Amino acid sequence: MTDRRPALRRDAERNRTRIVCAARELFAERGLGVGFNEVAHRAGVGVGTVYRRFADKPELVRAALEEPLDALVEVAARADEAARAWDGLELLLVRITDLLVDNLGLRDAALGGGAWELAAPATERIAEVMERLLARAHDEGDLRAGAGGEDVVMLLWLVTTLAEHAAEVRPALHRRYLQVLLDGLRSGPGRAALPEPLGPADVDAISRRWAAS
Amino acid sequence: MTDRRPALRRDAERNRTRIVCAARELFAERGLGVGFNEVAHRAGVGVGTVYRRFADKPELVRAALEEPLDALVEVAARADEAARAWDGLELLLVRITDLLVDNLGLRDAALGGGAWELAAPATERIAEVMERLLARAHDEGDLRAGAGGEDVVMLLWLVTTLAEHAAEVRPALHRRYLQVLLDGLRSGPGRAALPEPLGPADVDAISRRWAAS
DNA sequence: GGGGAAGCGGATCGACGCAATCCACTTCGG
C-alpha cells in the first residue's frame, strides 16, 4: 500500500497526487488507452511532470488501479455466501460488471490477458472463486452443460463493450444484456449443448486482440 | 444493377473491376474503416486510379456492398415460412449474423445508423419482417416480455463484435453466444422483466457511437 | 532571506497513418 518512494518536495507530492487522480478518472472513463498528454492536461500540469514521476505507462496504471483492483477481489471474496451457487454467481457477475463498467481501465487490466500483468494476482483469485461457484452451480443443475469459466470472460467482454458505447445514452443498459446472457447460460428444458467450446488459450488470444482494439 | 456509367476504355474498366473486388474483400475482412491507399494496393493499382473512379468513400462502398445488401434482404424475405415464429426468428438471426460476420463492412453499413445511409432501404425492409416475426413470437408466447426489435440490433452488435475479435482464433465462435443470447430472450419460467427498456432513438445513438469506434 | 537543488511547463521533435492532389509518363484505340 505505502510503497517506498523517495521523499518529494511538498509541491511535487501535491502534483503527483493530482496526476494519479486525473489518471484514475480518465482511465475509468475511457480505458487504458488514454495518453500522458491528456492525463497531464486534466491534472493541470505539464507533460514533463508526468514523465518525471512515472517512467512508463504501467507505472502510472499501477498507481491508478491499486484501489479498484482491491475492490474487485473483495467483491469476489464475499461471493460464497449464497445458499445456491447460481444465485451467488449472478450476484457476483452483477457486481463485477458494475465495477468494470464504472472503470473501463480496470476492465482493460482485468480482462486484457498478459498485456497488463499487474492484474494477474487479482484475476487469479477471482477465477478461483468463480470456478468453485461454477462447479457448484453445475452440480446443483443450474448451469447449462458446456458452459464454463471461459464463457464468463467472454460475457464480461461483451457486456462491458456494450456499456462502453451506451454509457452516454443509457448508463445502466449493460444490466439488461447481462441478464439476458445469464438467463441464456442457465440450464433449462430444450437447451441444446453449446457449439464451439472454448479453451483457456483461446480466451487469452481473443482477450488480447479485444484489448488491443 | 447496371448503373449508367460513361463508357471506359478497356484497361480502365478492368482496373475498376479490380478495385471493386479489392474493396469488397477488404471491407469484408476489416469493415468500412479501410482506407483508399490499402484498397489501391490490394487491387495492384495506384491510389490516383482509385480516386479517379470513386470520388468519395460512399461511392466505393456502394459499389462494393450492392450484392451483399441484396443477399441480406433476400434472406429476410424467406423468413416467414416457419410455422412457429420463434423458429423463423432463430433461423433468420443465425443467417443474418453469418452474413454480417463474414462481411464486417456490411455490418457497419447495416447497423451503423445514419452514417451509411445507402443501407437504409435494406434495413427498413428487414426491420419490417423482423417486427412481424417478433409480434407473432410474442403472441405465441415464445418471446420474453419486454424484448423487441431494439434488442435485436444490440444483439447483432454484440455478436458481430465478438466475431471480429475471435475471427482468427475461432471463426465460428459467434454462434455460441448468439445461441446464449437467443435462449436468454426466449420466454420461460421465472424470467423477470428486462430492465432499462430501449427506444429506437437510443438504439440509433448507440449504433452511431459503436460504428465510430 | 539567500542560494542551490528540485521541480516545472509546454514548445518541440520524430514517427506514424490517412486523405487528397498532381503531373510526367504510358497505353489504348480510331
Place this chain on the structure above:
DNA sequence: CCGAAGTGGATTGCGTCGATCCGCTTCCCC
C-alpha cells in the same frame, strides 16, 4: 500513328501520440 484517356505513386497537409529538453520558478534549509 497520334491524341485522348488513363496511370502510378511521390508528395503535401493534417492530426495524433510518445517522448525529450531546457529556460524559468518554487521550495526549503542553512
